Amino acid sequence: MDNAFVPMPAVVEDVITETPTIKTFVLSPERPISFRAGQFMQLGIPGLGEAPFTPSSSPFVPERMEITILRTGSVTNALHTLAPGAVVGLRGPFGRGYPVDHFEGREVLVVGGGVGLAPLRALLFWLFHEIDRVKRVSIKYGSREPAELCFRRLHEEWGRLPKVDFTCTIDRPAPGWDGRVGLVTTLLDGLDVDVKEAVVVSCGPEVMLKFVTLKLCDLGFPPEHIFLSMNRNMSCGMGLCGRCNVGPFYLCKDGPDMCYADIKDIPYALG
């Protein structure tokens, strides 16, 4: 049996600066890595350590993986210094990924905050590719300020796709910004969706997930239709090291995307 603790080498082909604190690393792994949207990888610098990231690239392109990373800790700080040609290590994929079979024939509401749009981008690739299988895709995205909007270069293109709409907001007014202002939850006001039938997928900071979930419940979305990309310290990726539990669930093997119905009664599941 292969030792799942040994990483596969991957060459950094390109580094795209998305925002002052977010970069996308385009990686070419030694062998193609098939993954489902929402599954995550452990990306590391040999000898320094690794951290969990959900690829932001298309699950239909296994030979080239993009991972979009916010600089926020020791591993991500080191990753941000890498230039094309560097060799990193990849383990995975881990976790179950988004329950895309559940989306069949439904409206899919995608709610992202900050760098939380990165894992959702892999799902968007899947949804755009399989657009005939869903009724509609509605993307609601928020960030603190215009400079922190992730994948800004792609927003317009996404909004123009058939059966797709894209709306974004920033938390506070900013010079030169004439778009919407307010927390991402304000984008959920006056939704034109069938709340009993639609499914929601959300990824972002824990506090955002909490208030998005509260709002969705207020609006009448059933907890069974709300899927949250949860935040925990996922280390081994295999349900062995024990650090990432939310109640009985280990996010690394049972998540990281959890159905709200499964976790709603667990204290502090959403902070």
Next chain:
Amino acid sequence: MLFLGKTRLPLLLSRLAAEYELFAPVPSGDSHRMARSVPGLDPVFPPFRLSSSLRAFWLQPARVLATWSARGPAPGPEPKPRAIIGAKACDLRALEVLDKVLRGQDFVEPAYAAARDRHFIVSGDCTEAAATCFCTLVEGAPWPERGFDLNLSPAGEGFLVEAGSGKGDRFLLAQKDLLDEAPATLVAERDRRRAQVREQVDRQNEMVRPRSPYLQSVGKHLKTRLWGELAATCVECSACNYNCPTCYCFLLHETRDAGEVKRISVQDSCFHAGYSRMAGGGTPRLQLTERFKNHYFHKFVWFRETFGITACTGCGRCVEACMGKIDKRKCLRDLETRWIPTEVVQEL
């Protein structure tokens, strides 16, 4: 059933030592500890489990999970197989718990799996109970029923010998010259001794005997405030976890030396505030009471629901080790008897 005369035990162990590096209990202060044994030694069989669990034999506090370099994975040297003498029933039940997690799921913890395969376990019945033993409260018994390669039950002037695995069967087959068929009277004596120790464990835990399964009595406290009271004297030292034979949580880190990278797992504890801390500083269980509750829920509710067994063997080492004098048995009794529905805390 086979019988091994007491005087023949050293010879049987010396034959075991031809294949394995032997570890056996030796007196240490007022207790016993495991030590590397020499062939011919007449081992001491302590009356009950050792103060330290046997976990370090298969889950060393720091262990290398993978080594690799630019040339790819580098296998380390193959360690010599070992035989452990004198394991008790609670030690064996702990292995069932560890096996479920570390080699019973989609992914296997390679260092643990290798360590399990290279150990030959000779267990023994408990002949007394420690004051903190409570195996019978968690569906256990003070004698091994499975999980051993050989089990020795004191009876008459020797031991009844049972094999519990293919490895044990094969070994016993080669020891026919040392073994006799056991008379029924010795089997009856063994059963009587076992019942006596069981009764001792039951008697000393009479005041804390649960009326309902722990799964229910702990499970109903997901949102109550009782935990703060139970954890009042906890100093977060993690002695309970570090002495627990079933705790397996670890922290991964890496070292790099001359192009060779080692991924090392280090024993960790869910009682540490930083245990589940994420990049950016967020910690899901910032309060001690939440970590305390998580410990109980993991062992008595969630593990049971997921794997079908309780992640506590009733060895009582956590009770012995606790500096805050927290007795798990009493906490469990309080959780069962002090149920006040109005104390339920409303969360999101």
